[in-house]
Amino acid sequence: MTQPLSPQALYTPCDPQSLPFETTDEVERLEETLGQERALDALHFGTGIRSSGFNLFVLGPNGAGKHALVRRYLEERAPSQPTPPDWCYIHNFQEPFKPKLLRLPAGWGSQLRHDLETLSEELRSAIPATFDSDEYQSRVHELQQEFNQRQEEAFQEIKQEAESKGISLMQTPSGFTFAPIREGEVLGPEEFQKLPEDERHQVEQEISELQEKLQWVLRQIPRWRKESQEKLQELNKEMVDLAVGHLIKGLKERYPKHDGVQAHLEAIQQDVLDHVDQFRAAQSGESPSAGEEAYEGILRRYQANLLVDNAETEGAPVVYADLPTHQHLIGRIEHRAQQGALLTDFHLIREGALHRANGGYLLLDVRKVLMQPFAWESLKRALSSGEVQIESLEQVYSFLSTVSLEPEPVPLDLKVVLLGDRFLYYLLAEYDPDFRELFKVQADFEEDLPRGEENHQLYARLIGTLADREGLRPMHREAVARVIEHGSRLAEDSERLTLHAGELADLLREASFWAGEAGRERVEARDVQTAIDQQVHRSDRIRERSQELIQRDIVLIDTEGETVGQVNGLAVLQLGRFAFGRPHRITATARLGDGQVIDIERETELGGPIHSKGVMILTHFLGARYAANRSLSLAASIAFEQSYGEVEGDSASAAELCALLSVLANAPLKQSMAVTGSVNQHGEIQAIGGVNEKVEGFFDICAERGLQGQGVVIPQSNVTHLMLRADVREAAERGDFAIYPARTVDEVMALLTGLEAGERDEGGAFPEGSINRRVEDRLEELSQLHSQEKGGKEESPHDRSS
Numbered sequence: 105m106t107q108p109l110s111p112q113a114l115y116t117p118c119d120p121q122s123l124p125f126e127t128t129d130e131v132e133r134l135e136e137t138l139g140q141e142r143a144l145d146a147l148h149f150g151t152g153i154r155s156s157g158f159n160l161f162v163l164g165p166n167g168a169g170k171h172a173l174v175r176r177y178l179e180e181r182a183p184s185q186p187t188p189p190d191w192c193y194i195h196n197f198q199e200p201f202k203p204k205l206l207r208l209p210a211g212w213g214s215q216l217r218h219d220l221e222t223l224s225e226e227l228r229s230a231i232p233a234t235f236d237s238d239e240y241q242s243r244v245h246e247l248q249q250e251f252n253q254r255q256e257e258a259f260q261e262i263k264q265e266a267e268s269k270g271i272s273l274m275q276t277p278s279g280f281t282f283a284p285i286r287e288g289e290v291l292g293p294e295e296f297q298k299l300p301e302d303e304r305h306q307v308e309q310e311i312s313e314l315q316e317k318l319q320w321v322l323r324q325i326p327r328w329r330k331e332s333q334e335k336l337q338e339l340n341k342e343m344v345d346l347a348v349g350h351l352i353k354g355l356k357e358r359y360p361k362h363d364g365v366q367a368h369l370e371a372i373q374q375d376v377l378d379h380v381d382q383f384r385a386a387q388s389g390e391s392p393s394a395g396e397e398a399y400e401g402i403l404r405r406y407q408a409n410l411l412v413d414n415a416e417t418e419g420a421p422v423v424y425a426d427l428p429t430h431q432h433l434i435g436r437i438e439h440r441a442q443q444g445a446l447l448t449d450f451h452l453i454r455e456g457a458l459h460r461a462n463g464g465y466l467l468l469d470v471r472k473v474l475m476q477p478f479a480w481e482s483l484k485r486a487l488s489s490g491e492v493q494i495e496s497l498e499q500v501y502s503f504l505s506t507v508s509l510e511p512e513p514v515p516l517d518l519k520v521v522l523l524g525d526r527f528l529y530y531l532l533a534e535y536d537p538d539f540r541e542l543f544k545v546q547a548d549f550e551e552d553l554p555r556g557e558e559n560h561q562l563y564a565r566l567i568g569t570l571a572d573r574e575g576l577r578p579m580h581r582e583a584v585a586r587v588i589e590h591g592s593r594l595a596e597d598s599e600r601l602t603l604h605a606g607e608l609a610d611l612l613r614e615a616s617f618w619a620g621e622a623g624r625e626r627v628e629a630r631d632v633q634t635a636i637d638q639q640v641h642r643s644d645r646i647r648e649r650s651q652e653l654i655q656r657d658i659v660l661i662d663t664e665g666e667t668v669g670q671v672n673g674l675a676v677l678q679l680g681r682f683a684f685g686r687p688h689r690i691t692a693t694a695r696l697g698d699g700q701v702i703d704i705e706r707e708t709e710l711g712g713p714i715h716s717k718g719v720m721i722l723t724h725f726l727g728a729r730y731a732a733n734r735s736l737s738l739a740a741s742i743a744f745e746q747s748y749g750e751v752e753g754d755s756a757s758a759a760e761l762c763a764l765l766s767v768l769a770n771a772p773l774k775q776s777m778a779v780t781g782s783v784n785q786h787g788e789i790q791a792i793g794g795v796n797e798k799v800e801g802f803f804d805i806c807a808e809r810g811l812q813g814q815g816v817v818i819p820q821s822n823v824t825h826l827m828l829r830a831d832v833r834e835a836a837e838r839g840d841f842a843i844y845p846a847r848t849v850d851e852v853m854a855l856l857t858g859l860e861a862g863e864r865d866e867g868g869a870f871p872e873g874s875i876n877r878r879v880e881d882r883l884e885e886l887s888q889l890h891s892q893e894k895g896g897k898e899e900s901p902h903d904r905s906s
Contacts, residue, residue, distance in 0.1 A: 106851050108815065108842035114828045116598035118585040120629075122557055127578040127626055128568035137173055138566050139553035139603050147177050150545035151465070151519055157544050159487065159520040161470070163529040164549025167606030170523050171424075171467070174547075178422045178465045178521070185420035188463020191412040191514055192216060193450045194364075195405035197371045203409075203450035205512040206364045210414040216365065217408045219355055224403040226351055227376065231383045234347040235340075243339055251332040258321040262314060269310045273318075280318055282311045340380040348376050372406045404451065411435075411455045411514075412462065420464030425457035428468050430478040433457050434486060435494040437509050453511055458483075458492045461518050470524035470532075483520070487542050490516050552600040555592065563588055563601055570609050571627075576616035582629040587611065590636060593796065593827040611635055643682035650677075650686055655808050659746050661687050663806050663814055666772035669693060671856065673744070673759035674780040674802060674816070675751075676794035683794060685801025687778055689745040690756060692763035696886050696893070697739020699727070701764070712752030718782060721754075722761040725785050725849075730880045737890035738883065740764055754782040755792035758819075761849055762856055769878035773856040776812065777844075778802040781819040787849040791821040796828055803832050803841055811835055815842035817852050850876070 125131050137144060143162070150160040162170050190213025192206040208216060234240060263273045272285045283290045284299075284307045291299075299307070352373045359365040376383070379402055414421070425432060435456035439446040457466055473479050478497060486492050491513035522543060529546065532539040553559055564584045571579055579587070590611065594602040602608070612627075614635035619627045653659040661672060673690040676683050701723040706716045719742060727736045742760045744751050758781040766773045780798050781789040792798075799816045806814040818826075823845050835841035846852045850861030853875045862874025870877035 106844050106846060106855055108836070108844050109823065109826075111833050111837045113823060114826050114833050114836055114843060116555070116589075116592060116827065118560060118588040120582045120585040122560065123564055123581040123584055124561070125564070125581055127580055128564070128571055128584065129578040131565050131568035133572060134562065134565040134569045137177075138562055139550050140173065143173070143547040143549050144177070146545055146547035147174065150521075150547065151178070151181060153545075156490070157487075157541050159522070159543045160545045160547055161522045161524065161529055161543045162547040162549065163524060163526045165525060165551060165604065167604045168549045168551060169603070169605035170549055171469075172605070173549075174521055174523065175422065175424065175467060178467075181420075182422050182464060183419035185464065187417050187419055188412075188414055188421065188517075190214070190410065190414055191455075191459065191462075193409040193411055193453050193511060194368050195450055197375055197405075200405075200449075201509050203453065203509060203511045204364070204368075205514060206362075206368070206408070208362065208365075210417060212359075212362075213408075213410045214413050214415050216359070217410045219358065220407045223351055223355060223372070224406050227348065227403060227406070230347045230351070231344060231376075234343045235383075237343075240339070240343050244336065247332055247335050247339065251328060254328055255325060258324070262317050262321060265317075266310075266314050269314075271307070271311060271314060273314075280322075282314050282318075284311075337380065341377045344376055344380050344383070345373075348373060375402070375406070405449070407451070409451045409453055411453065412459050414463075421461055422465045422467070423457055423461035424467040426469075426472075427476075428457065428473045428479050428483075429476045430482050430497060431456065433479055434482050434492050435459060437494060437496050437511070448509060450509065450511070453494060453509065456492070456494070458486055458516060458518070459514060462492075462514065463517055464519075466518055466520045468520065468522050470522040470528055473522070474528070484538050484542060486516055487520065488538065489513075492516050550603055552595040552597065552602050555588075555599050555601055559601065560588055563591065566605075567608070567612065570605070571612050571616070574609065574613060574616075576612055577619050577625060577627050579612070579615070579627040580629070583615065583627045583632050586629040586632040587615075589827065590632070596793065596796065596827075597825050598827050599824055611639075614638065640682070643679070644684065646677075646679060647684040647686075650684075651804055651808065654687070654805055660689055661805060662689075662775035663809055664812065665775050667775055668770060668772045669763050669767035670775070671759045671763045671766070671773050672775065672778035672802065673756040674778050674798035675753075675756065676797050676801075683797050685794065685798035687802050687805060688747060688756070690742065690759050690763050691745055692740060692742050692760065692767050694738050694740040694764065694767045696737060696889050698890075699731075699736035699738065701726070701738075701740045701742065712750060714754050715751050715756070718754030718757030719760065721785055722757055722764070722783055725761065725783065725787055726764070726883075728785060729787065729876075730883045731887070734884075734887050735890070736883065737887040738768075740767070753792075755780055755794075755798075757781075758783045758789050758849060758852060762852055765849075765853055765875065765879055766857070768882045769857075769875050770882070771853075771857045771859060771875055771878065774858070776806075776814040777817060777856055778815075779817045779852060779856070781817070781822075781846065781852075783849055789819045789846050789848060789852065791819050791825075795822045795825050799826075799843060800829055800832055803835070806841065807831070807835070811840035813840060813842065815844055817844045817846050817855055820845040820847045 143164075147160065147162075150158055162174055164170050187210040190208045190210055192208065192213050193203045194206055196202050196204045206213075206216070259273070266273050266282060270285055271282050272290055274281050274283060274290075285291065286295075297304075352369050356366055356369050359369075382402060433456045435458075436454050437448055438452040438454060439448045440452065441447075457468075468483075473483060493513045494511050496508055520543075526548075564581075567579060567584055567587055571577070587608070588601065591601040591608065592598050594604060594607055611632070615627045615632045618634045618638070619625075619631040622631065624631070650659075654661045662670075663672075669692045671690050673688045674685055675688055676685055701719060706719065730736075742764060744756075759779040761783050762773060762779060765771075778798075780792055780795065782792055784790060795818055799818065802814070802816050806812075826843070828843075832841065836843065844855055846855065850863075853859075854861045857875060860871065860874045862870040862876040864870055864876075870880060
């Protein structure tokens with residue numbers, strides 16, 4: 105008969121005396137990362153290799169400290185890396201809607217922006233001053249006089265020729281006209297008609313010739329005016345060039361090695377010359393809108409939009425994007441409203457996280473990226489192309505019809521580090537073909553580390569480091585020992601310690617709080633226990649209600665007596681971060697049938713696939729052990745009584761098999777015991793999860809009703825996972841409660857029935873009266889009944905009449 109576990113096997117304590125300090129104030133702080141050597145090796149490789157596609161995916165459970173560790177590692181590495189350049193957008197004078205990109209050494213971008221802003225201000229004052237100068241006004245006056253003189257000379261020449269012929273050139277409101285004169289007087293029409301005919305013809309011919317000459321002069325006047333305007337424009341350009349040239353030259357001397365800056369300055373100079381008229385209009389105040397265009401429009405495009413400024417950056421940047429939307433990743437193009445229209449220019453281009461992290465490292469939570477529309481595809485496109493193309497989703501998908509830009513793409517050279525759990529990693533690796541090409545390095549975080557004296561001391565240093573970092577009260581070594589023990593409980597393994605830094609830090613914070621509430625300067629073991637108890641108390645309302653339903657016999661659970669075909673199974677309910685065990689009554693029935701074991705949970709679609717698999721396994725176990733040479737002639741059913749939600753997992757398959765064997769053997773099962781464990785086709789009991797919660801869940805029910813030697817049967821392979829509460833261990837010490845390890849279903853049946861399970865002898869028969877013999881006899885009886893029934897149905901009518 106299987107013996108119960110000793111109280112020492114139910115818990116693996118940490119001896120406070122093995123910790124060589126009094127409080128954590130004496131402990132050396134832990135600088136290295138505990139238990140994550142594999143992940144650190146992956147980080148070292150992934151950040152060191154420069155080949156394309158070797159971005160990183162850091163996978164591990166939430167609360168494992170992935171973000172803090174990775175960020176700390178990158179920030180330690182970043183200063184040794186070269187500082188990335190500055191990036192600026194400038195106006196494209198040939199294609200205004202395609203802004204140009206400038207790459208400058210770190211710190212030069214802000215200097216260029218300042219220089220161009222200064223240039224704009226200088227142009228704002230220098231150009232008006234040029235047009236107000238005496239030299240300019242004098243030369244304009246000369247051009248005007250030249251035009252007027254040329255026009256006057258042409259008219260004077262015609263006038264003199266006309267006078268020499270006795271004809272006067274007169275200017276009337278309707279234009280110029282010629283009239284004959286005699287003795288200094290202009291002849292009227294009547295007087296002109298009195299002249300001799302030959303003389304009239306001579307005068308008319310001369311007037312006609314003079315009119316042709318006058319028409320020629322009048323036709324020349326617009327050309328002369330145009331030439332004068334061209335000379336004025338040349339003068340304007342000459343004056344502006346004098347005013348601007350030395351400013352541009354000075355800037356070009358500051359950036360001798362930057363061809364992009366040189367070209368932009370030359371384009372500015374040419375653009376100023378091309379827009380002299382607008383500057384003149386603004387200076388003269390001819391039009392308010394012209395002034396606004398000159399000063400707010402033209403001058404604005406001479407400046408630079410500093411997209412990324414690395415002047416204050418030392419080494420490679422480390423950027424974490426907390427809200428990785430499409431726009432926050434690749435940047436955006438903003439618009440401004442003007443007279444009812446949405447307008448934009450290169451000044452309204454905004455950087456994204458990829459720009460800020462360019463040349464360094466970008467950390468992203470993969471779940472957040474996947475939750476944002478278009479963000480994942482935008483990130484992949486940028487990494488695949490090696491450049492960031494800033495584009496508006498409204499424009500790409502034609503959601504908005506307005507003026508937009510096509511900025512020159514920014515070359516991309518960075519490492520993207522995704523942080524996420526294993527499920528998302530394997531999901532992406534399976535279903536996204538681009539993922540494996542872009543994220544070739546996985547850094548897999550360990551969730552726990554082995555226990556031992558050396559690791560206990562390292563764990564104590566980790567606890568001290570966390571407490572010191574959080575500014576908490578120092579912890580006594582007994583408190584540290586209790587935290588170490590709880591670390592094993594969190595790891596669900598008495599031989600390992602959890603590495604979930606988040607849960608540890610929360611426990612330390614709460615323990616420090618309760619120590620302060622008690623007026624203690626240091627944290628003691630009782631404060632840690634109080635913190636643990638309070639964590640449970642805040643979360644266990646539903647557990648208490650569940651136990652209340654059992655105590656009031658609303659949910660039926662027996663903890664004493666014996667019943668055929670009924671056993672106490674154990675389940676774990678996970679509610680957020682809190683898990684607790686709850687017993688379930690499992691029942692079985694069996695009768696003559698065709699070898700079918702019905703899983704009622706599956707038939708009602710309340711059973712998950714793993715649970716259904718467990719029922720199928722126990723069905724085949726029955727057939728293989730008891731009916732290898734004949735058909736299994738039974739119809740059996742198995743049910744979780746009073747279960748109204750989904751049942752998943754195979755940890756109840758051992759209990760289900762015991763209930764079925766009890767029915768077949770007609771052997772009552774002890775209701776003072778509960779069973780957990782899965783079973784394989786050979787009848788071996790296999791390990792399950794949540795063993796501590798399951799044991800304690802049944803213990804709590806028994807303790808409420810009075811402990812009378814009840815117990816729980818668990819798989820032998822789960823013994824190493826036991827880290828039970830103190831009250832359970834104390835009851836075991838008194839003999840009021842027991843935990844039994846089992847390797848096979850035979851051992852479980854022997855414990856539940858008090859009968860020998862039995863093994864086959866040399867002749868292949870089980871011992872008389874054993875559980876297995878009784879099951880086999882019953883199945884043989886059912887098989888014979890099935891054969892007789894089948895034979896009776898196949899009997900012919902003639903045979904029946906005879």
